[in-house]
Amino acid sequence: MKRCRFSFACPVLAGIFLSIPLAVIASEPKLETKIAVNEEVHFTAISPDGKIAGAMKGNKIGIWSIADAHQIQMIELGAERPVFFDFLDNGTNLMVGLLNGKIQLHDAQTGKVLRSLDNGAPPFVVRVSKDGKLLAAAGGDREVHLWDLATGKMAHRLALELGDAMDLAFSPDGRMLAGSSEDTNIYVWDTNTGAVKNAVRDLSLTTFGLAFAPEGKWLFAGSGDYAIHVIDAGSGKVTRNFPAQKVPVIALAMAPDGKSIVAVYRDANAPFGNTPILLWSTESGEVLKKNDSPELKANGGGFLSDGRMVYSTMNGKELQVWSLR
Amino acid sequence: MPRCHLTRRELIEKCAALGVVVTATTLPISAIARIWDKSEVHHATPPNAFGPFYKKHSPQGRELRMAGDTGLPLTVTGRVLDTRGEVLENARVEVWHADHFGKYDIEGYRFRAQIPLEGKGAYSFDSVMPGHYPDRVCQHVHFLVSAPGHKTLVTQLYFATDPVFEGDPDKNFTRDPLLKSRELVRPVVLTGDPKTMHAAVNFELCLERL
Numbered sequence: 001m002k003r004c005r006f007s008f009a010c011p012v013l014a015g016i017f018l019s020i021p022l023a024v025i026a027s028e029p030k031l032e033t034k035i036a037v038n039e040e041v042h043f044t045a046i047s048p049d050g051k052i053a054g055a056m057k058g059n060k061i062g063i064w065s066i067a068d069a070h071q072i073q074m075i076e077l078g079a080e081r082p083v084f085f086d087f088l089d090n091g092t093n094l095m096v097g098l099l100n101g102k103i104q105l106h107d108a109q110t111g112k113v114l115r116s117l118d119n120g121a122p123p124f125v126v127r128v129s130k131d132g133k134l135l136a137a138a139g140g141d142r143e144v145h146l147w148d149l150a151t152g153k154m155a156h157r158l159a160l161e162l163g164d165a166m167d168l169a170f171s172p173d174g175r176m177l178a179g180s181s182e183d184t185n186i187y188v189w190d191t192n193t194g195a196v197k198n199a200v201r202d203l204s205l206t207t208f209g210l211a212f213a214p215e216g217k218w219l220f221a222g223s224g225d226y227a228i229h230v231i232d233a234g235s236g237k238v239t240r241n242f243p244a245q246k247v248p249v250i251a252l253a254m255a256p257d258g259k260s261i262v263a264v265y266r267d268a269n270a271p272f273g274n275t276p277i278l279l280w281s282t283e284s285g286e287v288l289k290k291n292d293s294p295e296l297k298a299n300g301g302g303f304l305s306d307g308r309m310v311y312s313t314m315n316g317k318e319l320q321v322w323s324l325r
Numbered sequence: 326m327p328r329c330h331l332t333r334r335e336l337i338e339k340c341a342a343l344g345v346v347v348t349a350t351t352l353p354i355s356a357i358a359r360i361w362d363k364s365e366v367h368h369a370t371p372p373n374a375f376g377p378f379y380k381k382h383s384p385q386g387r388e389l390r391m392a393g394d395t396g397l398p399l400t401v402t403g404r405v406l407d408t409r410g411e412v413l414e415n416a417r418v419e420v421w422h423a424d425h426f427g428k429y430d431i432e433g434y435r436f437r438a439q440i441p442l443e444g445k446g447a448y449s450f451d452s453v454m455p456g457h458y459p460d461r462v463c464q465h466v467h468f469l470v471s472a473p474g475h476k477t478l479v480t481q482l483y484f485a486t487d488p489v490f491e492g493d494p495d496k497n498f499t500r501d502p503l504l505k506s507r508e509l510v511r512p513v514v515l516t517g518d519p520k521t522m523h524a525a526v527n528f529e530l531c532l533e534r535l
Contacts, residue, residue, distance in 0.1 A: 141372070162469070162479055163375035182375040204381040205431065224377065224431060248431065268378070269428040271460040 029322035032310065035069045037062060037319045044300030044312045044319065047091025052108065053300075053312060053321055054094065056082050061096060063108055066310075066321050075111040083124050089132075090305065097123030103137060103147075117152065119145055125165055129174035134191055136177050138165040144179050146191060156194030161185060167251075169210035169219070176233060178219050180207035186221055188233055198236025203229065209252035211261060213282065220282075222249030222263050228280065242285045245278065260288060264298065273297075367408045369533045371506035373481040376467055378429045383419055383437040389452035391435075396425030396453030401466065401482065403528040405446040407475055412446030413532060416472040420450065422465065427456035454484065454524055462501035463487050468530065475532040482528050483510040 033053075041055040052072060054063045059081055063073040077098065084097035087108065094106040099122050105115040121140025128135050132149065139145035144158040144165050163182025170177055176197065180186045186200040186207055205224030212219055212233070219231040226244035231237065242263075251264040265276045276292035300312045310323045390398060405416040421437040423429050430436060436455070440448045455464045464487045470478040483494075483504060490497045494510045504510070514525045 162477060163379070166377065182377055182379060184379060184381055206377045206379065208377070226431075268431050269459070 029311075032321045032323045033064075033066045033069045034315075035064045035319040035321070036317065038317050040314055040317060041319060042299055043085070045086050046300060046304075046310050046312065046321065047087040047108070048305050049091050050304040050306065050310060050323070052087070052091055053319065054085060054087065054108075055300075055312075055319055056085060061085055061094070063094070063111075064319075072109060073111045075106055083122050084126050086126070088128060095126060095128070097126050097137065101140075103135070115152070117147060121145075125168050127168045127170055127177075129170040129191075130172055131174055134170065134174055134177075136168045136170065136179070138168070140164065144168065144177070144189075146177065146189075146194065156189075156191075158187070158189050158194060158196075160187065166206055166208055167210045169212055171212045171216040171233065172214055173216055176212075176216065178210050178212070178233070180210055180221065182206055186210070186219075186231065188219070188236060198233070200231055200236050200238065202238050205248075208248065208250045209263070211252040211254040213254060214256070214258040218282075220252055220254065220261055222252040224248040224268065226265075228252070228261070228263055230282075240285060242280055245276070247276070250275070254282075258282060367406060367410050367531050368508075369408055370478055370480055370529070370531045371508055372479055373505070373509060374503050375469075375479045376481075378431075379421060379467070379469070380431070380434065380437055383421065383434055383439050385441055386438045387440060387450045389420075389436050389438050389450055394425070394453050396456070397522060397524050399452050399454045399524045399526065400449060401452070401526050401528055402447070402449040403530055405442065405448065405470060405472065405530045405532065407472075407532050407534055409534075413472040413475065414442060414444070414446055416442060416446065416470060416475075416530075416532070418442065418448050418530070419469040421467045422452070422455040423458050425453050425456045427458045429458070448530075457489075461503070463489050463504060468528075470530050470532060472532055474535055476535055478530060478532050480530075481509060482526065484513050484524075484526065485510050486513040486515070486524070 037055055039057060041057060043056045045054045051066055052063055053066050054061055059077045061075045061082055064071050080098040080100050082096050083099050086095050088095050091108060094108045096104045096106060101119045101121050103117040103119050103123050103126060104113050106113055119137050123137035125138045135147040135149055137145050142160045145154055146156040146158055148155040160181040161183055166180045166182060168179045175191055177189045177191050178186060184203050184206050187196055188198040190197050203223055207221040207223045209222035217233060219233045221229045221231055223229060226248055228242035228249060229238045230240040232239050245265055247265045247267040249263045250266045253262045259282060261280050261282050263278050267273045274294050274296050275298050278287050279289040281288050298311045298313055304310060310321055312319055312321050405413045407413055418440040424436055436452060440450050442448050457464055463483050466482040468480050485494045489500055498504050498507050498510050511526045511528050515522055517523050
């Protein structure tokens with residue numbers, strides 16, 4: 001498992017794969033663009049409108065047009081190493097988490113810093129609620145920080161018992177925040193009060209990917225025990241388990257209609273290994289599609305607003321963006 | 326009647342509260358107590374990252390090494406204390422680490438255990454020197470240590486013999502970005518001839534009081 005902080009795998013991965021494309025398994029992918037990034041990158045993001053792609057390159061984040069591979073911007077972060085980034089507002093803005101604890105909002109076209117929050121600890125995982133009002137960030141040892149974006153103030157410090165946050169997910173209505181911890185527990189907080197609503201302590205290994213179903217009742221947890229667990233967010237009880245595969249789940253993404261969920265897998269002891277992808281029916285718990293090519297090493301992607309699904313891979317020092325309809 | 330443990334600081338403060346102690350300085354009693362108490366303060370073991378490979382419900386035991394295991398035999402010993410130097414006989418010590426090849430056992434509990442204390446806060450376990458996990462710089466053993474009334478300690482043990490340090494951990498310990506404290510790199514005593522070589526490490530675990 002790789003976390004960005006170790007250059008180790010995965011909060012970065014959790015971020016990366018948060019919205020891995022469903023259709024990668026559904027049909028033959030179409031190569032949209034090839035971007036010369038001149039080095040291997042392990043963390044990329046694609047804007048929801050499908051027009052731009054970003055990639056972390058050391059202390060820089062490059063942004064390219066997917067249509068013609070033209071470089072739009074190379075954001076220089078000085079001495080500060082980025083540990084997380086993602087597009088916001090349909091690709092207008094870029095959210096960047098820095099090792100020094102800052103969370104910055106950049107204009108994706110100009111690179112200009114529009115806003116900065118001092119998280120006080122490296123934000124290896126950052127999520128924004130669907131309505132854009134709340135931001136949650138890993139807050140270092142045993143904490144998650146919940147920010148009110150209207151005021152720019154930290155609304156709550158949410159305690160983990162041990163370890164750091166591995167992934168975070170807001171419920172669709174923003175009233176709940178789920179967080180998985182290195183201590184293997186999953187916590188569900190009330191975002192208004194900051195109180196713990198439920199703690200899931202039944203899992204023996206760490207959860208690397210979290211995703212709420214659209215109605216907010218079910219929380220899906222992709223675990224180091226190779227399985228997906230379905231949790232009743234209201235009670236904190238694990239109600240169903242999708243069958244364990246051969247390697248840990250490192251990320252999950254819920255389809256917009258909630259009927260299916262994509263899980264990305266990777267061998268815990270091969271942090272640079274391939275990333276099998278399985279599409280599960282959320283209703284039946286059966287595998288609908290599967291892509292376990294030994295060559296597949298997806299490093300980012302997501303559902304686009306027009307319904308396409310895209311993902312990126314590396315081919316040497318070239319970033320390739322693929323799409324599917 | 327339960328035995329009453331008071332530090333010098335607590336004793337002074339209680340005596341002051343009862344009027345038994347009168348000071349001739351303008352310092353508050355708590356400050357005087359802190360100064361007097363300083364001589365018995367132990368340094369708390371530095372915390373270190375928890376990591377993503379913890380697995381609940383590890384079995385109890387001291388023998389993590391099994392016949393046929395590849396790797397340099399390793400014995401780790403130490404005591405669990407608090408910052409006053411008092412042994413914590415009710416402490417719980419849990420360890421986990423990668424095997425000789427740098428791989429963690431996800432499906433089972435190899436190289437994972439809750440270590441029973443041996444009295445007077447002492448612990449020991451036999452294992453093998455962990456290998457290098459592919460995406461970590463240093464060999465390491467994870468520790469989770471808890472005791473009633475004390476802050477739970479999450480830390481890692483590192484080895485001065487790790488080739489990454491090139492024989493100079495003082496200079497090179499920062500090569501692992503996760504390793505923030507030189508104190509966590511412990512000397513390794515190697516005994517035996519090349520065919521029967523054995524590594525021994527002492528790692529004292531000192532917990533802060535709540």
